[in-house]
Amino acid sequence: MFAAYAAEIGLRQPLQGLRVGERPAPRARTGWSRVTVRAASLNHHDLWSLRGVGLSTERLPMILGTDAAGVDEDGNEVVLHPVVGLTGHGLAPGESRSILTEKYQGTFAEQVLVPTANLVPKPPALSFAEAACLPTAWLTAYRMLFTKAGVRPGDSVLVQGAGGGVATAAIVLGTAAGLRVFATGRDEGKRERAVRLGAVAALDPGGRLPQRVDAVIETVGAATWSHSVRSLRRGGTLVISGATSGDRPTRAELTRIFHRELTVVGSTVATKEELTALLSFCVTTGVRPTIDRTLPLDRAHEGFARMESGEHFGKIVFTL
Numbered sequence: 609m610f611a612a613y614a615a616e617i618g619l620r621q622p623l624q625g626l627r628v629g630e631r632p633a634p635r636a637r638t639g640w641s642r643v644t645v646r647a648a649s650l651n652h653h654d655l656w657s658l659r660g661v662g663l664s665t666e667r668l669p670m671i672l673g674t675d676a677a678g679v680d681e682d683g684n685e686v687v688l689h690p691v692v693g694l695t696g697h698g699l700a701p702g703e704s705r706s707i708l709t710e711k712y713q714g715t716f717a718e719q720v721l722v723p724t725a726n727l728v729p730k731p732p733a734l735s736f737a738e739a740a741c742l743p744t745a746w747l748t749a750y751r752m753l754f755t756k757a758g759v760r761p762g763d764s765v766l767v768q769g770a771g772g773g774v775a776t777a778a779i780v781l782g783t784a785a786g787l788r789v790f791a792t793g794r795d796e797g798k799r800e801r802a803v804r805l806g807a808v809a810a811l812d813p814g815g816r817l818p819q820r821v822d823a824v825i826e827t828v829g830a831a832t833w834s835h836s837v838r839s840l841r842r843g844g845t846l847v848i849s850g851a852t853s854g855d856r857p858t859r860a861e862l863t864r865i866f867h868r869e870l871t872v873v874g875s876t877v878a879t880k881e882e883l884t885a886l887l888s889f890c891v892t893t894g895v896r897p898t899i900d901r902t903l904p905l906d907r908a909h910e911g912f913a914r915m916e917s918g919e920h921f922g923k924i925v926f927t928l
Contacts, residue, residue, distance in 0.1 A: 610630060612627070612716040612908035613628075614669060614672055617668065622659045622916075627669070633718075639725075641721070642719055643680050643719065645717060646678045650673075650912065651674060651745060654915075655915060655916060662709075671713040671714045672709050673715035674708045675715060685729070687730045687739045688715065689726040690708045690744060692706050693706065695880070697725035698724070734887070734896075738890075738897050748774050748875065750885070752774075752778065752849055764823075766836065768828045768835075769852070770791040770798045771798040771801075773922070775791070776922050779802055782806075783805065784806075792835070793810055799811070817839055820839060820844070822844050823844060824837075824846045829850065829857070830857040830858070834861055837865060840868065842870075845871040849876060898922030901924055901925070902927055903926055905926045
């Protein structure tokens with residue numbers, strides 16, 4: 609079957625380790641289902657895998673991709689929850705939880721094998737491309753906003769790094785939920801698009817907000833950490849799920865955190881139930897993922913290069 613996969617990792621130019629070509633089709637496994645992939649979306653996780661983060665040499669070649677929507681063996685249209693073993697389903701004794709592409713072959717292929725318990729029905733109202741955008745970036749944003757930050761309609765939120773997959777999702781989801789959303793971004797065009805998606809205002813990184821916010825959605829890390837902490841009202845919550853600019857900020861802002869009684873919350877793996885709720889949210893509100901571009905899988909290098917350059921706004925989707 610045709611696939612996009614990591615053949616080498618940790619190279620000075622990580623994209624040189626990406627290959628497209630034929631790979632063996634997945635073998636049947638008890639408690640698992642074979643899904644014919646119709647669309648799969650790209651995440652920063654896939655770039656990090658090529659850099660050797662979370663993926664070891666002995667597991668190569670590894671088909672990349674954590675997100676997909678497709679058709680199962682019974683003809684059902686499904687969306688994949690990307691965490692294998694979160695509830696223990698599909699694992700052999702002693703087999704540990706993992707995300708697709710770390711231990712198990714991923715979704716950038718004509719077929720993928722996942723535990724049957726990881727399949728969620730795809731609502732007819734969502735296209736395969738739209739549904740494929742949701743399981744990682746959009747689900748992460750959903751969990752950060754509504755599970756971890758616990759915001760309610762009328763609350764205010766700062767989203768750092770407009771243009772990234774999680775940040776874009778947080779702007780759209782927050783606006784649809786009745787939040788007052790502010791955003792930051794280095795690129796003027798991305799700031800303008802953030803406003804068009806519903807942000808009240810989009811500022812330069814570190815820009816002064818018109819008000820302190822109830823919560824901050826942080827995925828950038830070191831470059832924005834101090835600004836995130838300083839932007840919170842007393843008792844506010846900072847939720848972090850990534851650190852694309854590094855995890856060692858120049859200023860940790862510890863004094864401000866305890867003096868203003870702030871809460872710092874980590875967020876990582878969302879549940880299958882949260883994915884079901886996100887799908888329902890999209891159908892009910894009419895919200896749809898922002899797609900930067902859709903490419904056939906044989907142009908995977910082009911999609912990876914666009915993400916690496918930071919030029920994208922929203923999700924990059926591969927179709928089969």
